[in-house]
Amino acid sequence: MAARRKTFIAWAAVAGVVSAAAFLAAAELIALLVAPQASPLLAVGSFVIDIVPQPFKEFAISTFGEYDKIALLVGLGLAVLVAAVIAGVLEYVRPPIGAALLVVAGVLSGAAILTRAGAGFLSALPPLAGTIAGVALLFLLGRRLRAWRDGSVTAGNRADPVTAGTDTADAPRPGSSRRGFLGLTLITAAASVVVGVGSRVIAATTSSIAAARDAIRLPAVRSTVTVPTGAEADVEGLTPLFTPNADFYRVDTALTVPEIDPSTWRLVIDGMVDQRIELSFDDLVNMGLDEYGITLTCVSNEVGGGLVGNAIWQGVAIRDILAMAGPQSGADMVLSRSVDGYTASTPLDALTDDNRDAIFAVAMNGEPLPLEHGFPVRMVVPGLYGYVSATKWVTELKVTTFEADEAYWTPRGYAAEAPIKLSSRIDTPRSGTPVDAGTVAIAGMAWAQTVGIDRVEVSIDDGDWQPATLSTPINADTWVQWWVEWQAEAGTHYVTVRAIDSAGTMQTEERAPIAPNGSSGWQRTLVTVR
Structure with missing residues (x-):
């Protein structure tokens, strides 16, 4: 008996997931047709970005870097999956609570869409269509699943000599109820994947903006940037002067x-x-x-x-x-x-x-x-x-x-005004990547925008500060490269770097967090020499 109950609960969870998929597929299809920026999942994701507290934003950026938005979408997808499972189970055991949850989801996604910049009247149609499709499907699947359950109980009673005399002429037939539920579930799941993914792919690939960008012919510039001789060093592992x-x-x-x-x-x-x-x-x-x-x-x-x-x-x-x-x-x-x-x-x-x-x-x-x-x-x-x-x-x-x-x-939690802090960075050698004993190039970047870098200094194992060689700066608004040749001996060593700007200001050693106006401190890297 317990095993049979768990089976139906599991199928109820599947019904919830399929209904949520139908919700999203219908919404994506209508968004494709009338309002491309009105995708409920993307709108809710944007809303989450807006309301997430600052420490969580910094954690996401530091952990996932430029993939933070992909991580958010994955996390949001998992949250939708859990909510869909709950809605499906509730619709099975306490109808129509599950359907009511989908209505709430539709209202919230609609609010997220309509409060975004540039939203118009048509932006309300995708979440509305999704809500109607999801609720209708969950209602039908819940009813068919309960009919399957009730038919199974009745079939069991027919085989029971104690209940064999029970009138079951009007009871649902377990086979037809099961086939009805499974057929609707499978067909809808497949259709939702095709329609939802297809709509999103078409929306991404049919945009004319990339073509419009490719067609732009900008006028010739009146002045160019002069890159002086010696502006870029030839050191393996050093970041390029210009970032592709x-x-x-x-x-x-x-x-x-x-x-x-x-x-x-x-x-x-x-x-x-x-x-x-x-x-x-x-x-x-x-x-x-x-x-x-x-x-x-x-x-x-x-x-x-x-x-x-x-x-x-x-x-x-x-x-x-x-x-x-x-x-x-x-x-x-x-x-x-x-x-x-x-x-x-x-x-x-x-x-x-x-x-x-x-x-x-x-x-x-x-x-x-x-x-x-x-x-x-x-x-x-x-x-x-x-x-x-x-x-x-x-x-x-x-x-x-x-x-x-x-x-x-x-x-x-961030400052209203935020000048960039004087900074330096070690690009090579990297912590966790051993180097061979002998001559090793220590190199990196430094920047002091609007002021310019005067010099960079390096310390090995907290010893005396050694002047680094600087690349020829392009101007005071760009970073410069620096490098030092180090006679490295086997073992582990700490390498520290600091910069001094053209006004004579030394980069602060004091560590500061990202908020409210940018991190600070000297970078100190552990290097293993073999």
Whole structure:
């Protein structure tokens, strides 16, 4: 008896999972037809990104790096699976509670979709269609499963001499009930996989944005970045001077990459300005493009971490655009907004300073911006962490004040203003990778944006500081490479690095966490010599 009950409970769990799959498949199909950005799973994932406390965000970034969004989707999928199992079991033992849970899921996913930036009336249709499909299927499967159960009990009573006289003329037949349940389950499961996965794949592959990007022909730049002789060292294991686009770190709040047609993109400058400005993509690029060598750093970068990259950007100076609008007296902040609703707070003086190359970038390392790095236009501001300056898919600048407005990360425990800290990093040798005794190159990167690096020093086993050789800097806004030749002896050794900027400021030894305004401290690496 107990075994039979467990069997039906297991089938109830399967019914819940299949009903949830039908929910998602129907929603994805309708989203494909009327509202591509209204996928319930993706909308809920984006909502989770927004509400997760700061320590969990940092844990995800430090643990999964650029795969943090994949990890989130996997975790969200597991949560949906567990919830679906619960709904299926409840619909079997206490109908219609399971169906009510699916209705709640539909309402929550609808709310997540409708509160996203750019949502419209049609965005409500995918979660509505999904809810109807999921609830209807769960109701039918629950009823057929109970009929299968009741038919099995009746069949058992017919074989029981004690209950053989029971009137069972109208009882459900176990065979037909079982076939009805299993058939509906299998057919729906297969259809859900085909429709759901197919809709998501079609949505991803039929986008014309990649083609629009490939078709862009940017005008020739007015000025280029001069890369001096000696700017890049030939040391095995050392990070390249320029980070390839495919390897450039990506940290943002967009669960899916926004797809923006450059022909319809608009940049609006408003707020505390004398004149509201609205520019098209052609308006922007026809103002004249220049090249800029700029290193970007994420505030989530740990000491010695890899969330930093260097590129040649093509773009237009933000100060020129702001000058057209005329910021008013009293303004001290610019709130930039992405197409997906993300905001960043940048000090106004950082964007209007003639000596700082804050730009609207349209190209990266010689090609239009990759979709995941902000196509068609993003902000790049030297000397400020990305979360307060490097808005991707930017569509609006609001000239305002720090008192009147706050950006996405400020209420989540981060500083409203965040200059990049003087930093250095050891690239080679790496901890956990033994090296042979003899001459070993210790090498890495250092950066002090808007100021520049004066020197880098290395200490072995807490001994005297040795000066490192520096590559020739491109400018004060890019990192430099450094290296030291070390006569390594067998054993384990600690290698420590620190940098001094061109103003004479030494990199602080004091360790600081990522929040509220970036990590700090000297990197100290354990090296094994064999």
